[in-house]
Each structure stands twice: as C-alpha cells, then as structure tokens.
Amino acid sequence: CWEMLDNMEQIGKIRQSTGDTLAELIERGRIMGKENCIFCKIANGGIPSSTIYEDEDFRVFLDLNPATKGHALIVPKVHYADLFELDDELAVKAILLAKRLAERMKDALGCDGFNLVQNNGAAAGQTIFHFHLHLIPRYEQDGAGIAWNPGKVSSEELKELVQLISET
Ligand code: 5GP
Ligand code: ZN
Numbered sequence: 001c002w003e004m005l006d007n008m009e010q011i012g013k014i015r016q017s018t019g020d021t022l023a024e025l026i027e028r029g030r031i032m033g034k035e036n037c038i039f040c041k042i043a044n045g046g047i048p049s050s051t052i053y054e055d056e057d058f059r060v061f062l063d064l065n066p067a068t069k070g071h072a073l074i075v076p077k078v079h080y081a082d083l084f085e086l087d088d089e090l091a092v093k094a095i096l097l098a099k100r101l102a103e104r105m106k107d108a109l110g111c112d113g114f115n116l117v118q119n120n121g122a123a124a125g126q127t128i129f130h131f132h133l134h135l136i137p138r139y140e141q142d143g144a145g146i147a148w149n150p151g152k153v154s155s156e157e158l159k160e161l162v163q164l165i166s167e168t
Helices: 002-018 022-028 038-043 088-109 155-165
Strands: 051-054 058-062 072-076 113-117 133-138
Touching (some): 038 058, 051 088
Antiparallel strands (some): 051 058, 058 072
C-alpha cells in the first residue's frame, strides 16, 4: 500500500530530524495526526478547505474568520502543537514559504502591508493547538486589531532582562 510506504518514509525522516523513538512519536500523535485535531484533518485533506498552496510538508488555506481580506494559515501536515515542538527543518521551510506567499499575496491583493503572526499557548492567544503561521495582508485603515499598548521599562529592568535572556 503506497500510503503506508509514504508514511514509513515520513516516519523515518521525522525520527532522523528529532531523534525521537518511534514510541515517542506515536505517543505525540505526530504521525497519524491527533485524532481530534481539526488542523491535522484539514492539512491532510480530510476536511475541505480553501487551499491556496500545498506541498509535501504544508497546506496553506484561508482563515474562516479572517482578520483581513486574504488572511491565510500555513499549517504543517504533521502535528506539532506549537513553535516549541516544531521541527527545525520545518521551521526554516515555513518562514521561506511565508516570504514567498507574502510576495505573491502582495501582488495579487494589492495590500499595503503584511503581518506574520504566530501564537503559542493560550496566554498568547493560541486557540488551535497545532502549529500555524498566520499570513495577514494589511490595508490602510483595515482596523485589524493586531497591536499592543506600548509599556515602559527601566534601564535596570533592561539590564536584568539581558542577563536572563542573552545567549552571549
Ligand atoms: P490561533 O488563535 O490559534 O493563532 O488561530 C487559529 C485560527 O484558526 C483563527 O484565526 C481561526 O479563525 C482559524 N480557524 C479555526 N478553525 C478553523 C477552521 O475550521 N477552518 C479555517 N479555515 N480556519 C479556522
Ligand atoms: Zn494536529
């Protein structure tokens, strides 16, 4: 069965890149998809979607509750809950794809700007716990609320934060 062979190939690729054991992969539901994950179903074609791009790793489809005209989602076919789980190679592919599609959408839609948005965790506004990257074309006066209130930070806090976070 070709589907099975495809799956075995994919399993091999993922195991190589993550170093996970087969049991670990199956446990995380990455291979067959999470049973109740709607993006697993959409990405793998089990539920129809307004697809604007598809390859072996991703499906890109239009958001059903768009922030603006053309709002789309880059979704990997394999289940990763969020950025922290996402495979490195797929992360690189996702950002390259975002760049390409943003250029295409800018030409096709004539938008004035573009946001890439990617939420991780409920606290960050994530509602679908299957990694996705939002492609949001922006138009002058579109009123899309992708913003925050600029806060304040002291120079001591800045120093502390650099110590906490900095890798160098
Ligand atoms: P999040 O808040 O997790 O970053 O984004 C989830 C996004 O998925 C939302 O923008 C929401 O409108 C979209 N969404 C949720 N369910 C569906 C669906 O069944 N089909 C499509 N096309 N988009 C969905
Ligand atoms: Zn999923």
